[in-house]
Amino acid sequence: xxxxxxxxxxxxxxxxxxxxxxxxxxxxxxxxxxxxxxxxxxxxxxxxxxxxxxxxxxxxxxxxxxxxxxxxxxxxxxxxxxxxxxxxxxxxxxxxxxxxxxxxxxxxxxxxxxxxxxxxxxxxxxxxxxxxxxxxxxxxxxxxxxxxxxxxxxxxxxxxxxxxxxxxxxxxxxxxxxxxxxxxxxxxxxxxxxxxxxxxxxxxxxxxxxxxxxxxxxxxxxxxxxxxxxxxxxxxxxxxxxxxxxxxxxxxxxxxxxxxxxxxxxxxxxxxxxxxxxxxxxxxxxxxxxxxxxxxxxxxxxxxxxxxxxxxxxxxxxxxxxxxxxxxxxxxxxxxxxxxxxxxxxxxxxxxxxxxxxxxxxxxxxxxxxxxxxxxxxxxxxxxxxxxxxxxxxxxxxxxxxxxxxxxxxxxxxxxxxxxxxxxxxxxxxxxxxxxxxxxxxxxxxxxxxxxxxxxxxxxxxxxxxxxxxxxxxxxxxxxxxxxxxxxxxxxxxxxxxxxxxxxxxxxxxxxxxxxxxxxxxxxxxxxxxxxxxxxxxxxxx
Amino acid sequence: xxxxxxxxxxxxxxxxxxxxxxxxxxxxxxxxxxxxxxxxxxxxxxxxxxxxxxxxxxxxxxxxxxxxxxxxxxxxxxxxxxxxxxxxxxxxxxxxxxxxxxxxxxxxxxxxxxxxxxxxxxxxxxxxxxxxxxxxxxxxxxxxxxxxxxxxxxxxxxxxxxxxxxxxxxxxxxxxxxxxxxxxxxxxxxxxxxxxxxxxxxxxxxxxxxxxxxxxxxxxxxxxxxxxxxxxxxxxxxxxxxxxxxxxxxxxxxxxxxxxxxxxxxxxxxxxxxxxxxxxxxxxxxxxxxxxxxxxxxxxxxxxxxx
Numbered sequence: 001x002x003x004x005x006x007x008x009x010x011x012x013x014x015x016x017x018x019x020x021x022x023x024x025x026x027x028x029x030x031x032x033x034x035x036x037x038x039x040x041x042x043x044x045x046x047x048x049x050x051x052x053x054x055x056x057x058x059x060x061x062x063x064x065x066x067x068x069x070x071x072x073x074x075x076x077x078x079x080x081x082x083x084x085x086x087x088x089x090x091x092x093x094x095x096x097x098x099x100x101x102x103x104x105x106x107x108x109x110x111x112x113x114x115x116x117x118x119x120x121x122x123x124x125x126x127x128x129x130x131x132x133x134x135x136x137x138x139x140x141x142x143x144x145x146x147x148x149x150x151x152x153x154x155x156x157x158x159x160x161x162x163x164x165x166x167x168x169x170x171x172x173x174x175x176x177x178x179x180x181x182x183x184x185x186x187x188x189x190x191x192x193x194x195x196x197x198x199x200x201x202x203x204x205x206x207x208x209x210x211x212x213x214x215x216x217x218x219x220x221x222x223x224x225x226x227x228x229x230x231x232x233x234x235x236x237x238x239x240x241x242x243x244x245x246x247x248x249x250x251x252x253x254x255x256x257x258x259x260x261x262x263x264x265x266x267x268x269x270x271x272x273x274x275x276x277x278x279x280x281x282x283x284x285x286x287x288x289x290x291x292x293x294x295x296x297x298x299x300x301x302x303x304x305x306x307x308x309x310x311x312x313x314x315x316x317x318x319x320x321x322x323x324x325x326x327x328x329x330x331x332x333x334x335x336x337x338x339x340x341x342x343x344x345x346x347x348x349x350x351x352x353x354x355x356x357x358x359x360x361x362x363x364x365x366x367x368x369x370x371x372x373x374x375x376x377x378x379x380x381x382x383x384x385x386x387x388x389x390x391x392x393x394x395x396x397x398x399x400x401x402x403x404x405x406x407x408x409x410x411x412x413x414x415x416x417x418x419x420x421x422x423x424x425x426x427x428x429x430x431x432x433x434x435x436x437x438x439x440x441x442x443x444x445x446x447x448x449x450x451x452x453x454x455x456x457x458x459x460x461x462x463x464x465x466x467x468x469x470x471x472x473x474x475x476x477x478x479x480x481x482x483x484x485x486x487x488x489x490x491x492x493x494x495x496x497x498x499x500x501x502x503x504x505x506x507x508x509x510x511x512x513x514x515x516x517x518x519x520x521x522x523x524x525x526x527x528x529x530x531x532x533x534x535x536x537x538x539x540x541x542x
Numbered sequence: 543x544x545x546x547x548x549x550x551x552x553x554x555x556x557x558x559x560x561x562x563x564x565x566x567x568x569x570x571x572x573x574x575x576x577x578x579x580x581x582x583x584x585x586x587x588x589x590x591x592x593x594x595x596x597x598x599x600x601x602x603x604x605x606x607x608x609x610x611x612x613x614x615x616x617x618x619x620x621x622x623x624x625x626x627x628x629x630x631x632x633x634x635x636x637x638x639x640x641x642x643x644x645x646x647x648x649x650x651x652x653x654x655x656x657x658x659x660x661x662x663x664x665x666x667x668x669x670x671x672x673x674x675x676x677x678x679x680x681x682x683x684x685x686x687x688x689x690x691x692x693x694x695x696x697x698x699x700x701x702x703x704x705x706x707x708x709x710x711x712x713x714x715x716x717x718x719x720x721x722x723x724x725x726x727x728x729x730x731x732x733x734x735x736x737x738x739x740x741x742x743x744x745x746x747x748x749x750x751x752x753x754x755x756x757x758x759x760x761x762x763x764x765x766x767x768x769x770x771x772x773x774x775x776x777x778x779x780x781x782x783x784x785x786x787x788x789x790x791x792x793x794x795x796x797x798x799x800x801x802x803x804x805x806x807x808x809x810x811x812x813x814x815x816x817x818x819x820x821x822x823x824x825x826x827x828x829x830x831x832x833x834x835x836x837x838x839x840x841x842x843x844x845x846x847x848x849x
Binding site: 051052053130131134135137141152154204207208224225226227228251252253254258261264265267424425426427429431433443444464 | 795
């Protein structure tokens with residue numbers, strides 16, 4: 001272990017000491033804003049969370065709650081950068097296959113017990129244990145932890161997982177392959193510690209508010225399924241003195257229009273803006289309607305498998321269809337929420353990712369349409385022999401609007417007959433997964449802030465590659481990127497190949513489009529993964 | 543009468559069993575499963591999950607285990623989606639909520655609907671009649687998924703009188719809008735059925751006889767006309783009662799009440815097999831019981847019916 005990476009804590013500690021006293025005065029220690037007396041943050045979630053068990057949770061709203069209740073080795077700051085969590089620093093060896101984390105000695109569980117390296121060992125073994133059958137067990141495999149894959153497959157006992165508690169404050173992890181971004185992955189909820197004693201005492205019921213013990217800035221105090229969950233300040237949290245928000249309330253509101261109404265009635269501090277309503281809301285509430293880039297893409301994928309349509313095997317046809325899509329109409333007239341137009345698969349907002357000069361992006365729409373006509377004619381399709389196919393999407397108003405717009409653009413510009421078909425979500429996934437489609441909608445949100453989370457979808461043997469795109473060069477570049485210190489040029493090259501071959505039609509990249517009460521301070525708009533921590537928020541006095 | 547009730551309850555057992563078996567197979571034959579997701583799970587992970595929930599067993603074995611756990615342990619199985627809770631938890635939490643706002647809606651719809659219908663029939667072709675018919679038709683045209691947003695806009699956003707949703711243990715400010723939303727369209731139907739039934743009864747021979755022997759109108763209506771009038775209403779109320787009791791998915795969605803309606807529809811969409819089946823069984827049992835009650839009520843309303 002000769003190469004030491006140290007995360008500087010000095011600055012953070014100094015500000016901690018200064019701020020302790022300032023909080024009582026009711027002003028924010030850094031910005032000097034007057035703080036509201038009622039430090040309650042109330043926000044809307046679309047659906048009931050799946051679980052608050054860190055090793056079991058699998059949905060976004062559940063992960064948001066878990067991120068407040070539990071704290072992992074590392075956290076993210078407002079910009080998505082890595083900052084210390086339970087660990088104060090970590091070191092790695094030259095080959096980047098052994099990581100050693102040093103844990104702070106003042107981290108405590110909400111029952112007062114110290115948080116130890118053993119709690120992480122217990123949690124990580126739990127995550128891969130076939131007996132728990134965590135739906136996120138694959139994440140430990142993705143982290144390349146030694147023997148994770150074998151344990152999940154039942155070929156090795158759980159005890160052989162490559163994590164060791166050297167002592168109470170030192171955690172060592174052995175990897176089966178070098179992984180430069182391993183530490184980034186420890187901000188994911190699956191890797192958060194779990195309280196062994198409590199889990200053994202209560203079994204599956206340990207996550208109920210009356211039983212749960214957690215080590216994050218908050219504890220779960222109330223849970224009314226399908227209605228609300230409430231988390232309140234954890235007095236035992238090591239950084240409790242710097243936490244400002246006292247109480248966080250998540251209200252389950254399935255209908256986004258009802259949620260918006262309740263927001264406007266003052267019941268919520270944050271809600272999503274329904275598609276198409278952003279321009280109006282921005283005009284009426286300029287301080288509250290916000291839009292910022294998210295780490296998600298929206299695309300259509302061609303079925304390139306053997307059973308797919310013959311026409312799509314010709315790259316000219318695929319490119320023609322992509323060129324004829326006027327993305328501006330979709331982002332500005334249909335979504336209208338500040339979504340960026342997409343000409344690449346990975347969003348520009350992805351960390352360390354340089355968007356390649358894609359020819360299509362620099363052309364005018366008229367030039368694109370001209371080229372599209374030429375390419376389609378060259379492929380042998382025209383008025384006498386029109387191209388026809390079916391496009392499928394999962395049932396939703398917004399997806400339907402986009403699909404209708406696409407089919408109209410293709411019809412008017414190229415004389416292509418695209419027939420629309422919508423399906424219920426699970427049926428849609430099944431059909432798309434079995435390549436029973438011509439052209440299908442897709443969308444992907446990054447699991448971590450690195451271009452591979454998107455580009456891996458186009459790797460030939462990826463389980464997510466529903467279009468069955470297969471390019472040896474792309475596979476090779478992606479494999480290289482896994483272990484490369486500077487993967488950015490490799491990803492750029494992959495995008496360049498994708499732009500030429502067009503296995504997918506990128507349409508737009510997501511934006512987080514919210515109504516956010518202007519008294520909410522420090523919402524991390526620059527964190528593209530939207531990993532937010534309530535402990536970093538504050539409510540400003542009105 | 544007692545023998546009749548016992549016989550009906552005995553017939554209910556194979557009925558419910560048939561319901562379980564049919565639902566079980568229909569559910570499993572629907573494309574996609576509980577763990578079909580946009581991020582398909584690696585085979586080893588999926589295998590562990592399926593083994594944990596017994597989904598790797600043949601279907602007949604799964605059905606057998608399911609029935610066995612219900613009969614022996616009264617355990618309706620786990621939820622695949624909400625991993626912190628099982629089906630018993632979900633029903634124990636959601637059903638009392640649905641039951642509360644459902645029975646209130648039922649009472650409101652019945653009381654208001656029947657009164658409106660009777661008033662309209664007695665004052666046939668008067669302004670009361672026109673008003674009641676107009677109100678009834680308007681109410682019928684306002685199903686709960688239309689009423690929900692209208693109520694929230696009016697009472698939460700514009701007037702600011704009522705909270706826009708939530709349950710809060712069923713405090714009355716949280717109950718008003720769900721109850722109105724759910725009751726309105728049934729109230730309309732009940733008013734319409736009551737009115738036409740009453741009109742028909744008022745024109746029948748025995749009412750003419752009652753009037754001819756000089757009984758005051760009030761006695762004619764309450765003693766002689768009311769019971770036969772309510773017969774068709776009661777047969778309509780039976781299924782309505784089950785429907786409002788088991789929760790309305792729209793009320794749950796718009797008002798975040800946390801009732802069973804949402805759990806039911808949600809479980810079908812997410813293929814949460816045990817939840818879907820558990821709620822189906824509850825609905826089935828309720829339907830059987832309410833049908834029995836309806837039939838018994840017939841006997842009380844119509845002396846010609848004997849069990």
